[in-house]
Amino acid sequence: MDIIKLFEIQKNLDMKILREHNLENENLISRKILALLVELGELANETRCFKYWSLKSPAEKKVILEEYVDCLHFILSIGLEKGYSKLTIENTLSTATATDMFLEVFKEITIFQLDQTQDNYKGLWKRFIELGIALGFNHKEIEDSYLIKNKINHKRQEEGY
Numbered sequence: 238m239d240i241i242k243l244f245e246i247q248k249n250l251d252m253k254i255l256r257e258h259n260l261e262n263e264n265l266i267s268r269k270i271l272a273l274l275v276e277l278g279e280l281a282n283e284t285r286c287f288k289y290w291s292l293k294s295p296a297e298k299k300v301i302l303e304e305y306v307d308c309l310h311f312i313l314s315i316g317l318e319k320g321y322s323k324l325t326i327e328n329t330l331s332t333a334t335a336t337d338m339f340l341e342v343f344k345e346i347t348i349f350q351l352d353q354t355q356d357n358y359k360g361l362w363k364r365f366i367e368l369g370i371a372l373g374f375n376h377k378e379i380e381d382s383y384l385i386k387n388k389i390n391h392k393r394q395e396e397g398y
C-alpha cells in the first residue's frame with residue numbers, strides 16, 4: 238500500500254471539507270477520533286464477529302471493505318492533522334480472533350487519544366492493518382476501495398453533504 242500517496246489524496250479531501258464547512262482554523266482532532274471510533278463500531282457490526290446470539294451471516298465483503306476504508310479515511314486524516322504523515326508501517330500478522338483484534342484497535346485509538354505521539358499513532362496503524370488482513374483484504378483491495386470512497390466523499394462535498 239502506498240501510504241504516502243494515500244496521505245496526499247486524503248489531504249485534498251480534508252482541505253475541501255475544511256473549506257466547505259469554514260473549519261480552516263479549528264482543531265478537529267477530538268471529533269476525528271470519535272468519528273474513527275464510531276466507524277470502527279460500524280465495521281465490527283457489519284462483520285457480526287461478536288454476535289454470538291445470532292445465526293445471520295456477515296455482510297458481503299464489499300460492504301465490510303467500505304466500512305474499513307471509512308476508518309482508513311479518518312486514520313489518514315488524524316495523521317495529517319498531527320503532522321504524522323511520513324511513516325512506514327511494517328506488515329505483521331496476528332492470530333487473534335476478529336473480536337480481540339477489534340478490541341485491540343479500539344484500545345490503540347484510546348491510547349493515542351490520551352497521548353498523541355507519533356509512536357502511538359504508528360501503533361494504531363499497525364493494529365488497523367493487521368485487522369484488515371485478518372478480515373481478508375489485501376493491500377490492493379484496500380487501496381482500490383479507498384480511492385472509490387474518496388471520490389464519493391468529494392462528490393458529496395460538492396453536492397452539499
Ligand SMILES: O=c1ccn([C@H]2C[C@H](O)[C@@H](COP(=O)(O)O)O2)c(=O)[nH]1
Pocket residue numbers: 250251254306307308310311314386390
Ligand atoms: O475530515 C474528514 C471528514 C470525513 N471524511 C470522510 C471519512 C468517511 O469516508 C466519510 C464519513 O462519512 P459518513 O458517511 O459517516 O457521513 O467522510 C474525511 O475523509 N475527512
